[in-house]
Amino acid sequence: MVEVVTDDRPLEAAAQRLAAMLTSVEGDPVRLAIPGGSAAAVAPRALQIAIAYGFDAGRLALTWVDERCVPVASADSNRGAVRFDPAPGLELPLFVDGEAPADAVVRVEGAFETLFGGSLDVSLLGMGPDGHVASLFVGGPELAGTVAHIADSPKPPADRITLTRRTLATARQTLVFATGEGKREAIERLVAGDPSLPATGLPGLVLVTDLTLGPDL
Numbered sequence: 001m002v003e004v005v006t007d008d009r010p011l012e013a014a015a016q017r018l019a020a021m022l023t024s025v026e027g028d029p030v031r032l033a034i035p036g037g038s039a040a041a042v043a044p045r046a047l048q049i050a051i052a053y054g055f056d057a058g059r060l061a062l063t064w065v066d067e068r069c070v071p072v073a074s075a076d077s078n079r080g081a082v083r084f085d086p087a088p089g090l091e092l093p094l095f096v097d098g099e100a101p102a103d104a105v106v107r108v109e110g111a112f113e114t115l116f117g118g119s120l121d122v123s124l125l126g127m128g129p130d131g132h133v134a135s136l137f138v139g140g141p142e143l144a145g146t147v148a149h150i151a152d153s154p155k156p157p158a159d160r161i162t163l164t165r166r167t168l169a170t171a172r173q174t175l176v177f178a179t180g181e182g183k184r185e186a187i188e189r190l191v192a193g194d195p196s197l198p199a200t201g202l203p204g205l206v207l208v209t210d211l212t213l214g215p216d217l
């Protein structure tokens, strides 16, 4: 079951919704995973809104749903593309410059257990026109464990570190931000519950889009 929010200012609508999700978490830290791409900008705006409602940014423990294995200064880096002000209390990068992907997996697995207690509270996802979220692609392998190295991503760059679907499913609230005609088919499949999409069935799924969907959806 997906709750669909349609808005002609989707980024602002998504940020408002994400802020509400963050402020609803009672535990400390508030464990959030964020994507790269067009959805990344939702997160810093959501933090500003949450702070205006009294949220303490120091409670935020931030990680990424996926990262490309490139230097943080590269235009392809998900982490490099986003700035928080003020900074979250804690950030767990999925990849650091010069690291071998296999070492990144071991480091993140350990740190996710120690710092995040092995689960998320909220995840923010973007979705590609092909229906991928994080670096989980339609028809891709079933990934075991917390985090995985993808060496052959169909969308460049090929080398990526991704949280597995199992890890995304630990979040009790999931916000998918997907806009534009190019994503209509994927969005409609998600709302219809297409089991081949990695986001289908994730807990507390809310989709924020700018598209008006058909009456059956």
Ligand SMILES: O=C1O[C@H](COP(=O)(O)O)[C@@H](O)[C@H](O)[C@H]1O
Residues within 6 Å of the ligand: 034, 035, 036, 037, 038, 039, 065, 066, 067, 068, 078, 125, 126, 127, 128, 129, 132, 133, 134, 135, 155
């Ligand atoms: O490669 C990626 O793509 C997805 C979707 O990106 P978008 O620009 O079409 O929104 C993104 O959510 C993911 O984190 C990223 O690594």
